Amino acid sequence: MRHYFVGSFVALMAVLTLAPTLGAQTRPDISGIWRMLAPGQNRARAATVGAGAFHPTLGNDRPALTAWGQMKWSQTRPSGRNTKLAYVYLPDQKDWNDPLFLCDPAGYPRVGGGNSLYRFVQLPNEVVEFFERDRVWRDLWTDGRKLPGSNAKPRWYGYSVAHWEGDTFVVESSGFDDRTWLDLQGSIHSEQMRLEERYKVLDRDHLEFSMTLTDPKAYTAPWVGPKQLMERLDTSDGVAPGIWGKKPDGTAYGDIREDYCVYSEEHSFWVNDDPTGHGDNFSKGVSGAERK
Amino acid sequence: MRNRFLASSILVLVAVLAPASVFFSQNRPQTGARKTPAASNKSFDPHDLSGYWELTNIGRPPGALNTISNNRPPMTDWAKAIFSKTKTGYKELSTGVFPQRDWNDPALWCDPLGFPRTLWTPTLSGMRLARTGDEVIQFFENGRVWRDLWTDGRKLPTGTDADPRWFGYAVGKWEGDTFVVTSNNYIEKSWIDQYGSPHSDQLMVEERYRRADHDHLELVVNATDPKAYTATWKGDKRIFTLVDKPVRSDFNDYPENLCVWSEHKIQPKS
Numbered sequence: 001m002r003h004y005f006v007g008s009f010v011a012l013m014a015v016l017t018l019a020p021t022l023g024a025q026t027r028p029d030i031s032g033i034w035r036m037l038a039p040g041q042n043r044a045r046a047a048t049v050g051a052g053a054f055h056p057t058l059g060n061d062r063p064a065l066t067a068w069g070q071m072k073w074s075q076t077r078p079s080g081r082n083t084k085l086a087y088v089y090l091p092d093q094k095d096w097n098d099p100l101f102l103c104d105p106a107g108y109p110r111v112g113g114g115n116s117l118y119r120f121v122q123l124p125n126e127v128v129e130f131f132e133r134d135r136v137w138r139d140l141w142t143d144g145r146k147l148p149g150s151n152a153k154p155r156w157y158g159y160s161v162a163h164w165e166g167d168t169f170v171v172e173s174s175g176f177d178d179r180t181w182l183d184l185q186g187s188i189h190s191e192q193m194r195l196e197e198r199y200k201v202l203d204r205d206h207l208e209f210s211m212t213l214t215d216p217k218a219y220t221a222p223w224v225g226p227k228q229l230m231e232r233l234d235t236s237d238g239v240a241p242g243i244w245g246k247k248p249d250g251t252a253y254g255d256i257r258e259d260y261c262v263y264s265e266e267h268s269f270w271v272n273d274d275p276t277g278h279g280d281n282f283s284k285g286v287s288g289a290e291r292k
Numbered sequence: 293m294r295n296r297f298l299a300s301s302i303l304v305l306v307a308v309l310a311p312a313s314v315f316f317s318q319n320r321p322q323t324g325a326r327k328t329p330a331a332s333n334k335s336f337d338p339h340d341l342s343g344y345w346e347l348t349n350i351g352r353p354p355g356a357l358n359t360i361s362n363n364r365p366p367m368t369d370w371a372k373a374i375f376s377k378t379k380t381g382y383k384e385l386s387t388g389v390f391p392q393r394d395w396n397d398p399a400l401w402c403d404p405l406g407f408p409r410t411l412w413t414p415t416l417s418g419m420r421l422a423r424t425g426d427e428v429i430q431f432f433e434n435g436r437v438w439r440d441l442w443t444d445g446r447k448l449p450t451g452t453d454a455d456p457r458w459f460g461y462a463v464g465k466w467e468g469d470t471f472v473v474t475s476n477n478y479i480e481k482s483w484i485d486q487y488g489s490p491h492s493d494q495l496m497v498e499e500r501y502r503r504a505d506h507d508h509l510e511l512v513v514n515a516t517d518p519k520a521y522t523a524t525w526k527g528d529k530r531i532f533t534l535v536d537k538p539v540r541s542d543f544n545d546y547p548e549n550l551c552v553w554s555e556h557k558i559q560p561k562s
Binding site for chain 1: 398401402403404422424429431436437438440442444445446447449451453454455457458459461481542543544545547548550552553554
């Protein structure tokens with residue numbers, strides 16, 4: 001009887017000891033700073049991320065547009081020269097109407113494009129996703145709430161809920177403001193856009209990311225993005241090294257940079273650094289949709 | 293043609309004035325003191341500030357302005373030169389009342405508000421605090437921005453390597469039951485308030501948060517900037533109330549309260 005009790009106690013202690021480990025296996029913690037690598041790249045460094053004429057989250061394989069989508073797309077005048085995705089490329093910047101040149105909100109998923117880093121923080125009822133660009137965040141709710149209906153007020157960054165499917169963190173989003181572009185080339189979307197993001201945990205330092213866009217008002221089929229690798233960083237390379245000192249273990253304190261689109265600076269940039277000589281790209285003071 | 297021009301002008305004027313009036317009408321001085329709230333009997337952990345907090349005007353004296361306090365210290369010559377170029381529609385703490393066409397508040401063209409201004413512009417802000425192992429995250433409804441208040445032992449950057457930020461660099465620590473946040477390295481282009489109060493890149497902000505009871509959080513903001521002011525600008529006590537969910541929420545979260553330039557359509561002066 002005594003041995004039985006001791007044995008039970010040992011078994012109980014073993015379960016308690018292993019419980020955190022088992023829990024960690026079923027619900028990985030993706031908290032940390034992450035860099036999205038370009039499709040097909042393995043452990044590439046920052047210099048190559050976002051380079052080239054592709055959007056790093058959805059890729060070039062955009063499905064055919066609907067008639068509504070075609071009409072909306074035909075109004076875009078992007079600065080991006082990717083001929084497959086861009087409706088037209090006009091050499092004079094005065095003709096461009098990318099809403100980012102007015103510092104309107106980038107919205108999601110565009111805010112994650114280029115070389116902007118991501119940071120995830122696990123909170124009790126959500127995972128918060130922080131972006132360097134525009135210092136905005138998304139709430140990825142894991143508390144069981146459902147996405148709002150079609151009458152929800154559209155948002156630049158949408159509404160998001162998330163759950164775990166094994167080792168994959170799945171985020172579903174809807175309720176997007178249709179004024180944003182998806183990429184530098186002017187890919188459009190409607191307010192019916194829904195996104196599914198899948199973050200598969202490969203190991204402590206690597207995630208496999210993929211995104212699928214479904215928007216029956218704008219596209220004739222889902223836009224399935226390529227699988228991309230995300231790698232964990234101690235800190236952003238956009239933060240000057242050493243400014244926070246070192247942790248006791250010698251590693252850097254984590255931080256991501258503040259990367260705002262500042263209208264007054266953008267304005268000066270375009271006025272003063274105008275290769276075409278046409279000057280003030282903002283003088284009419286109207287939004288992209290009106291500048292056609 | 294003339295009528296068309298006139299109609300267009302009216303439309304443009306309405307488009308320009310409407311957002312601006314909305315933007316600023318919510319920032320009037322207080323006309324009467326609000327009573328100090330009754331203490332809540334609910335138990336609470338004074339070191340856990342987590343939750344959604346709404347900034348109130350509770351306890352503020354009549355005439356209290358939307359800034360650190362009405363008692364702004366005298367400016368240095370450097371700051372006077374900066375301040376003299378500001379133009380607003382306010383008579384309090386400002387350089388005078390200017391017609392709207394001359395206002396040059398950077399918030400009008402959606403430049404980042406920066407800290408501490410985001411606390412009280414354009415509305416009394418909703419603020420959420422969340423605690424993790426190495427920081428307190430401060431989410432603001434205004435502008436949908438956040439700040440990291442690091443509690444992991446790191447020190448504020450003091451060298452010249454740190455790029456100035458609109459929301460600065462911040463660390464926090466507990467002094468008894470008061471959470472003390474110090475921050476620095478602010479971009480000096482931001483205004484401290486809607487009255488045009490300037491600051492320099494030497495601005496150091498101290499925030500002192502104390503949970504008075506379960507439902508109320510006190511905050512005092514003190515600003516020290518020897519390049520801009522001859523003394524520390526000592527703040528009034530501000531009181532936040534705890535709410536289960538954001539008052540203006542439609543999804544039990546913070547709504548997007550983003551400044552969208554193409555909606556404002558107010559052209560800055562060159």
